[in-house]
Every structure is written in C-alpha cells, then in structure tokens.
Amino acid sequence: MGWSLTIGSIAGTAVRIHVTFLLFLAWIFGVSYLSGGPQAAWSGLLFMMLLFLCVLLHEFGHIFTARAFGVTTPDVILLPIGGVARLERIPERPSEEFLIAIAGPLVNVAIAGLLVLFGADLTPSHLVAIQSTKGSLVDRLAEVNVFLALFNLIPAFPMDGGRVLRALLAARFGYVRATEMAAAIGQGVAFLLGFIGLFGNPLLLFIAIFVYLAAASEAHLVAIRAMSHGVPVTAAMMTQFATLTPEEHIDIAVETLLRTSQGEFPVVDGRGRPLGVLVRNNLIRALKEHGPDAKVGDAMTAQIPILGHRHCLDEAFRLLQEKPAPVVGIVDASDRLIGLVTSETVGEMLMLHRAMPAGFRFGPWSRPAGA
Numbered sequence: 001m002g003w004s005l006t007i008g009s010i011a012g013t014a015v016r017i018h019v020t021f022l023l024f025l026a027w028i029f030g031v032s033y034l035s036g037g038p039q040a041a042w043s044g045l046l047f048m049m050l051l052f053l054c055v056l057l058h059e060f061g062h063i064f065t066a067r068a069f070g071v072t073t074p075d076v077i078l079l080p081i082g083g084v085a086r087l088e089r090i091p092e093r094p095s096e097e098f099l100i101a102i103a104g105p106l107v108n109v110a111i112a113g114l115l116v117l118f119g120a121d122l123t124p125s126h127l128v129a130i131q132s133t134k135g136s137l138v139d140r141l142a143e144v145n146v147f148l149a150l151f152n153l154i155p156a157f158p159m160d161g162g163r164v165l166r167a168l169l170a171a172r173f174g175y176v177r178a179t180e181m182a183a184a185i186g187q188g189v190a191f192l193l194g195f196i197g198l199f200g201n202p203l204l205l206f207i208a209i210f211v212y213l214a215a216a217s218e219a220h221l222v223a224i225r226a227m228s229h230g231v232p233v234t235a236a237m238m239t240q241f242a243t244l245t246p247e248e249h250i251d252i253a254v255e256t257l258l259r260t261s262q263g264e265f266p267v268v269d270g271r272g273r274p275l276g277v278l279v280r281n282n283l284i285r286a287l288k289e290h291g292p293d294a295k296v297g298d299a300m301t302a303q304i305p306i307l308g309h310r311h312c313l314d315e316a317f318r319l320l321q322e323k324p325a326p327v328v329g330i331v332d333a334s335d336r337l338i339g340l341v342t343s344e345t346v347g348e349m350l351m352l353h354r355a356m357p358a359g360f361r362f363g364p365w366s367r368p369a370g371a
C-alpha cells in the first residue's frame, strides 16, 4: 500500500504505518490539547499509542498462528481503523482459518486479563464509558482490549468473527457455500448496525457500510477462486497484445499505448521470453525523468510473475493477488510468452461464468458434443 512508512521488522514481518495514522495521532493530540491543555494532549497521545500497540499485538496473534501453518506475512500495516496483516494466502482448511482468525481477539482477551491481574478495574459500570477520558490509563486500556475482542468477533467480514463464522460453516457446507452464507449473515449484521446507527451513532453507520462492502468483496473473491479452480490458464488468457523490447525507446511505447487499448506492455527478448512489464506509471515516470529517448529496459518493472501454460487459472489469480502484480505472463514449454492474465480478464471470465448454465466449466473439454 502506498503512503506508508516502514518502522521496523518483527520476525520477518515488516511493520508499516500509514500516513493517515500519523495524521490521526496529530489530530488526537490537537483535539486533547484544545480541550484539556498540554497534559491532556500528552496523555491522549500516550493512550492512543498504547492502544495501537495492543492492535499490533492482536495482528501478531494472527501472524504467528498463520506461520505455524506455513503461511508467511510480508507486512502488517497500521491504519486509523486498525491493523491489517497481509497474509501471503488464506488457508482453505477450515480448522486453520478458524485458529488464525480467533488468535487475534484472544490476544486482546489475554492483555485485558493481564491488566486485571495488575489491578485494572473492569466492573460493568466502567465499561459503559468506553469513549470517556475518565478513569486510570490501565482501566481504560483493559476496557479497550475487551472492546477490541468483542468488536473483532462481530460475525461479518472483514472482522475476525466473519472468518470464524466461515470456518465453522465450511466444515459442514464447503468453502464456497460457507463464504456465501457468512457474507449474507455479515450483510444482515451490517444492516442491523446501520439501523442502530441511524438513531444517533454516525460511527456505527460508517462501520456498517464498510462491513457491507467487505462482505460483498470477500464473496466475490471466493467465487473467482472457485470458478477458476481446474480451469486451464490458456482458456482465460489474452493472446492478442503488443510487446516491447528492452532496447526500444519510450516514445515507441507511448505510440503503442495510444494505438492499442492495452495498459500494460510485456517486455520480451529477441526470442520472445518475458523480461518484465512496462505499465503506465513506468512510462510516465521515464518520460518525466529521462524524456522520450529513455530505454524501455530501464523503465520497466523487471519482476513479472510467470506461469507455465499447463497451469490452472486459480494459480494465476493467486499470483495477481499476492504480488500484487498488474499482469501474469503465460509461457509455453520453451519459455516464450504466449498470453497474459490480468484482473480484468479474470473478472470478465467470472461474468461469463455466471451467464452460463449451471455446471458449465471453461476449457476445451467442456463444450457439448457437436458444438
């Protein structure tokens, strides 16, 4: 994600802070300064930083559990709305997803428990005043950890509770069906939250919209994964596309960009083997910095995920998601580039798939006899 600073790395996972999070801290500082003077400002800032330390520990609950199942996490990013750990992949085995999802909220429960051991007061009369700035720092931290655990267990994507729910349903109904059910339940919860929010809590309304959209997108992702499983990548790849060579000048690329509807251009060597990809941003930056005589080879992104033509579409989709890459190059047995898969091609495929009769599978073997 752009606009974020890496502040360090813990056990191989980069910890990043989004710029909006720093702005958020500055805002908290400013608001508490105005309402309570410098002391309130510093204690407000300290509280926020401790709160986000708890959020970070929550994320590392997910990260270390995922690692136990062989799933690595390249980075975790702190946003004003919380932390996001980018898992390299989502395990499809329900028991693994269940444990990874529940580990985060359990960390908050553990922190709250520890704070209570050290004298924090968690009596219900305190709990109602979660937004208030009264009470000791330890009390408020304990409360907020209880709140984090409960909030994350709301059974809706992208909350951990949504994943817990899917994992429980998946054990019985299968992954795709379970995702649809969990997404529908999550959207129901979102409606409920939004309805309550209408009566005076705009924050709740905001969360409801966020949850509603996230549920739809999770269902969409899983539908694509299910649709592309077992489909040969050659059935979905683009085969008509312009390529560039590294020695060509950028002005040739500009001309090609204008002449075609392509947004990303594979760069190939003399024998048609892929070397990289030139996307619009590369092009614009090279033009600005070096002018039209810049070489394509110097401007391109050298890393392009490559997949053999015998692989399945779901693998190409996984590569698109993971890297995240603008395009996956498909090569034949002699490593020559023969096709491209982009998220648009995958999206079009899903649309076609939905328009087809039930049970239809893409691929040469799926055509009815005589067709």
Ligand SMILES: [Zn+2]
Pocket (backbone or CB within 6 Å): 058, 059, 062, 104, 105, 152, 160
């Ligand atoms: Zn979580």
